[in-house]
Amino acid sequence: MKLPYERPTIRKLTAGALNKFGPRAGATPTTALDGVRVEELVARFGSPLFVLSERQLRRSYQAAVRAFGTRYPQVQLAWSYKTNYLNAVCRTFHQEGAWAEVVSGMELEKALLNGVPGPHILFNGPGKRRADLERACAVAAVIHLDNADELHLLLDVAASRPAPPRVALRVNLDAGSYPQWDRFGFNLENGEAWQALSRVVASGRLELVGLHCHIGTYVLQPSAYATAAAQLAALALRCQRKLKTTVQYLDLGGGFPSTNTLKGAYLPATDTVPSLDEYAEAITGALLAAGFRTGELPLLVLEAGRALVDDAGSLIGTVLATKRLADGRRATILDFGVNLLFTSFWYDHHISPARQFSDQTEPTVLYGPLCMNIDMLRESIALPLLSAGDQVVVHKVGAYNMSQWQQFINLRPNVVLIDQTSQVHLVRAAETLEYLQQLEQVPVHLQS
Amino acid sequence: MPTLPTYFRTILNSYSMLFFSQHRGLGGLLLLVSFAHPLVGMAGLASTMLAVAGARLGGFNREWTDRGAYSFNSLLTGLALASFYAPGTALAGLVLVGAGVALLLSVALGGWLSGRGLPALSLPFVATVWLLMLGSAPLLHLLPAEANIYWLNEAYALGGPRLVNLMQWVGEWPWPPLLATYLRALGSVLFQDNALAGLLVAAGLLWHSRIAFSLSVLGFLGAYGVLLLAGPAGSGPLEYNLGANYIVAAVAVGGVFVIPSVASYGWALLSVPVTVVALAGITAVLSKLGLPALSLPYCATALLFLYVLLLRERPGAGLVLTPVQRYSPERNLYAYATDRVRLAHQGTVAFTLPFLGSWRCTQGYASGGPTHLGAWGQALDFAIADADGRTYHGTGLALSDYYAYNKPVLAPADGVVEEVVQHIEDNNIGEVNTRDNWGNTVVLRHAPGLYSQLSHLRAHSVPVKPGDYVRRGDVLGTCGSSGRSPEPHLHFQVQATPYVGSRTLAYPLAYFMAVPATEAGTAAESVRQGIAEAAELSGGFRQAYSSAGWAPEPVWAAVGPGEGGTDGFPQLPPVPRLHHFDVPRQNETVSPPTFNRTLSQALRFPPGYALNVRNPDTPDAPAQRWEVFTDAYNLTYLRCQTTGAVAYFAGDESVFYFTAFYGSEASWLYLFYQAAYRIPLVSLPGQTTHDTFPLSIIRNPALSWAQDVLAPFYRFLKPHFRLEWAGGAEAAWPGRPVRLRSRVTVGYFGRERTEQTAELTFRDGLLTELRVKQAAREVYLTCSIAGA
Secondary structure, three states: OOOOOOOOOOOOOOOOOOOOOOOOOOOOOOOEEOOEEHHHHHHHHOOOEEEEEHHHHHHHHHHHHHHHHOOOOOEEEEEEHHHOOOHHHHHHHHHHOOEEEEOOHHHHHHHHHOOOOHHHEEEOOOOOOHHHHHHHHHOOOEEEEOOHHHHHHHHHHHOOOOOOOEEEEEEEOOOOOOOOOOOOOEEOOOOHHHHHHHHHHHHOOOEEEEEEOOOOOOOOOHHHHHHHHHHHHHHHHHHHHHHOOOOOEEEOOOOOOOOOEEOOOOOOHHHHOOOHHHHHHHHHHHHHOOOOOOOOOOEEEEOOOHHHHHHHEEEEEEEEEEEEOOOOOEEEEEOOOOOOOHHHHOEEOOEEEOOOOOOOEEEEEEEOOOOOOOOEEEEEEEEEOOOOOOEEEEOOOOOOHHHHOOOEOEOOOEEEEEOOOOOEEEEEOOOOHHHHHOOOOOOHHHOO | OOHHHHHHHHHHHHHHHHHOOOOHHHHHHHHHHHOOOHHHHHHHHHHHHHHHHHHHHHOOOHHHHHHOOOOHHHHHHHHHHHHHEOOOHHHHHHHHHHHHHHHHHHHHHHHHHHOOOOOOOOHHHHHHHHHHHHHHHHHOOOOEOOOOOOHHHHHHHHHHHHHHHHHHHHHHOOOOHHHHHHHHHHHHHHOOOOHHHHHHHHHHHHHHOHHHHHHHHHHHHHHHHHHHHHOOOOOHHHOHHHHHHHHHHHHHHHHHOEOOOHHHHHHHHHHHHHHHHHHHHHHHHHHHHOOOOOOHHHHHHHHHHHHHHHOOOOOOOOOOEOOOOOOOHHHHHHHHHHHHHHOOOOOOOOEOOOEOOOEEEEEOOOOOOOOOOHHHOOEEEEEOOOOOOOOEOOOOOOHHHEOOOOOEEEOOOOEEEEEEEOOOOOOOOOOOOOOOOOOEEEEEEEEOOEEEEEEEEOOOOOOOOOOOEEOOOOEEEEEOOOOOOOOOOEEEEEEOOOOOOOOEEOOOEEEEEEEOOOOOOHHHHHHHHHHHHHHHHHOOOOOOOOOOOOOOOOOOOOOOOOOOOOOOOOOOOOOOEEEEEEOOOOOOEEEOOOEOHHHHHHOOOOOOOEEEEEOOOOOOOOOEEEEEEEOOOOOEEEEEOOOOOEEEEEEEOOEEEEEEEEOOOOOHHHHHHHHOOEEEOEOOOOOEEEEEOOHHHOOOHHHHHHHHHHOOOOOOOEEEEEEEEOOOHHHHOOOOOEEEEEEEEEEEOOEEEEEEEEEEEEEOOEEEEEEEEEOOOEEEEEEEEOOO
């Protein structure tokens, strides 16, 4: 067999520290996703291409339910809409039983269109307008109050409602993690939260059903969640005791990390990030020990997003060119950049070649196709000797990329879902110029 | 105010009680027939009224009083005395005394015999009449009655020549002799000697109960057959006034005190020769004293036949003594037939799954599995498995890779910790410790002779110690892999002895949710339904009421098909179904149910709780008040204070169900009884709950009469209850209204007819609305908590 040609490379020889596992032997290629060959996917749907694994979506959801559900009697996941807007993804989770967590009027409508009953929608977010609140009340969604102005606005809206809207209070507290997130909700330590709770209950126009706390994102200490859960539980018990109001659920928010490595981390996330089971153990342990009477434990709600979807998304891209930079480093230009892989601002994404190469690798900078200096995907990554036309697969890109992607310089590509029987479904077609210009209007004097 | 109507109702009940009935139609007919001799009828009525009044004033058991159980002997005494003696003040005095003595004896004998589980029957009547006959002879000089002989005179006085003609015409009607004897025998229960009276009584009996009627014919024909064998027919003991003994004995033994069945009909037939002999013997003895045998032979036979049944050490399934007397052989039979299945588990200790979340049953009862063998076969193994069937993530080489490892293990029921072993180290994956076979174990005592054992716990994970009292759901430790356990799993068994490793006891779990092993096909579903249906026949505890439905509707109904390119949901997550008193099967994925708080609160019905029920269409009408009571056996029931109707209910955390209904079927409570016959207190959107009604709910007279006749042998009508969630998934929210839709259907010969549909609305922990639609009417009711 004729071996494939690989371009020559020159590397500085570094002895490096001795490694008892021996030298790493090249990069493991990813030739197929869920049983479908990458080549075939590119041939059918072009490049770049987002690929979602329905199997992984369901497995991740089930794993989260299992982690919490086998430790606590009542657990409900609420799919955080902003993590991935694709209806196919949302509906997969809803089929598995997830509620919806939305943060804007648009997301609220989206959840409703996906068939989520109003009472199963948790309306978070710091920026709710009057119309959003009215709509939320009309569909009986649960409104998570973020600030006092919103509370007053809602009280105003509630005055004209036949039934009191159901609300939960967003609480921020010192859970021992740094930095402390204090911009969402009412602060617990300075008494703001209790004041707001008293106001909600005393108004008689709102039905308090839950307490919410989101201590941050990509929080690496399970103990922080334990602290938050314990404090939230104490607040719920205080509500019961002093305000004679039973809090039906405690929402511990999301923020569970995925196994994507943060930029600047010393070790890969797969080695350092605690498993979801550790978070579950911390949270449920704190709640079970909080002093609720048996049978009166509140429902535990989790607004997982990243932990559910990140692993299920992959991005296939193609090498457009390779070049050598002035300082001698290798640079590889791909057909996707930060416009599609927004999360590359935070993560050192794991990227594999899509075919077998020799064991030789070289460090390279990965650039996207944007004519912008910021468009750098990886500052340095060891990849085989890629040439123009080779495909690469970026792993764990399911979270945030398909909602924060930009239509900038390039149009957004196809998104496909591979179902559990390895059938490929196009779930979002590539954008066209026509689509882009659909909403534009050219003033008459510019039309000639 | 209701004193007077109940008083007259009690009098009618006393008449129908002659045939162990509470049927007012029969009572009325008997009253009418007794007035064929107006004087006799008046004496009977007078002594009944006296006895009822006496029983009420005397403060005897009100329930028995109202049923006429204390007064029917006085009735018989009055009838008998007036039939035997000529009218006059002396007779009036005798009737007065007789009514009183019969009442006293009814109470005394009834109290004495009921302590032995036996009825007094008409023994008080026999004793009273004897006493008065013997006692009055020296004191009073009573002339024998002539009315029986010159009864046409009385008829003439009553209804003129026309009535005389009618009665002569009936009397001379060429009845077949056998039929005439049967009818006269029936009439003789009321001391009447004519076929017309018998005909009316027979009609009343048939109206009251087809089974009782068929038994009366059986008893009569049996006696005829016996006497035919014994000698020339029609002579001696088959005289009309004694023939009643065979009939009533057969009815009592075959249909009233024993649940009607093929065996009970045989038992009734068997009683006939005994009655024949008893009758002959007793008559022979008594004739020397100048006393009539009256109904003594029947009482003797019936008591003998019942008492021996009562003394059986192992009562079979054939001859079952009526557990709760409903005063109708049909009702007794239908209630028993459904209760035998529905209430089979009342009084058992309610075990629940000893863990949280979804676990897979990796080894079921006697499934031929690797370790649950022989006398140790009735045990369950659980582990947590993912959708791929794997019990671990990663490589599965470390204990912590296993989903089940270190997960909390809970007490399956309230109990006392009997034994704790927790020093045995967990095995490495793939290794077993056969020396300490059970590994770390907790044994709980739930009741004398009822223990549960949880094994293979993680070392040093048990927070309880022997002697601790634990409640269901308390953490007993965490799942580990100690003992004979190659990978982390939980072993659960129920046993009769307190030792670690005792032999196992088959014992169902009170409730759990389950997803069958092979979710894909409807085949598995139909198998389960088949099992549920066959349960009534098999009688094992597998019957349960799996809330197995038909094709489940997707919970997220709005998520339309076609989205994925294929039709329907080929990969829809499986819908778990609620099981009651069932045992998880191998490879089923089981989880504890999540209860719906609205339903739990609304249907808890603590004693003293009361609902005011109104029909908003007639806002002026006073509300009916349904109140919760408990009876002497601590059984709970709802009583409608307006109609007096009573609906018994039961249930546990997972289900509410009615067990029995007594009273007017026109009452609103009856609508509720049918509409809420069985309600799982678990959110089950898209699922259907099934149950079976007793056959007594059937309203179509033609169908139900046909069924009644055949009922002891074969029941072809299938009254069925279905319940499904009407509201969407949001109903699962605490505090949200829950709407349920129920349907009562009757199936026969492959057809099904809807009898009633109902919609129940629960809001804020309260039943608020009930809409019932029947063929002829539609009722809309609203409920509110009755103020204290």
